[in-house]
Amino acid sequence: MSKNDRSPWFLPVIYVGGLIFGFGLAISGMARPEVVLDFLQFEDLGLLFVMGGAAVVTGITFAGATRYLDRAPLTASEYTRRVKDLDRNVIVGGTIFGVGWGVSGICPGAAYASVGIGNYPILWAIGGMFLGAYVQGYWRTFRSDDAAGVTEVLSN
DSSP states (O other): OOGGGSOTTHHHHHHHHHHHHHHHHHHHTTTSHHHHHHHHTTSOOHHHHHHHHHHHHHHHHHHHHHHHOSBOTTTOOBOOOOOOOOOHHHHHHHHHHHHHHHHHTOOHHHHHHHHHTTOGGGHHHHHHHHHHHHHHHHHHHHHHHHHHHHHHHHHO
C-alpha cells in the first residue's frame, strides 16, 4: 500500500478526527489530569462512560465496515485481523504505560488536548513520553543488532 493508493481525503479526515477527539476530551473534562486521577481512584466514574461510549461507537463502526465493505474507504487497505502475541515486551510496555498514566494522570492522546486547554505543565509528561519512546526504540535497535551479531557468530 503506497501513499498514492490512498484517498485524497485521508489526511483531512485524520486531522478533523483528531480535532474532534481533542475538543471532545476538552469539553468532557477528560483532558484534566485531576479528573483522570479521580477515575483511577474510583472517585469519579465519568471517564468510564466516555470510554464506554467510544467503545460502543467504535465496535459498531468496525462491525459494520468489515461486514459491508471489503476495503477501508480512505486507505483502500484490506480489512485483516492483526494478532499480536502476548509476550514479555507487551507485558513490560503495558506496565510502563499504565504506571506513567497513573503517575501523570493523563494518557498520551489527552495530554495533547490538555496543552490545548492551557495545561502547560503537562509538557513535562509529553517530554517523558518522547524520551520513553526514544529509549525504547534505541533499546530495540540495540537488541536487534545484538541478536544479528549472535546469529552471524553462530553461522560461521
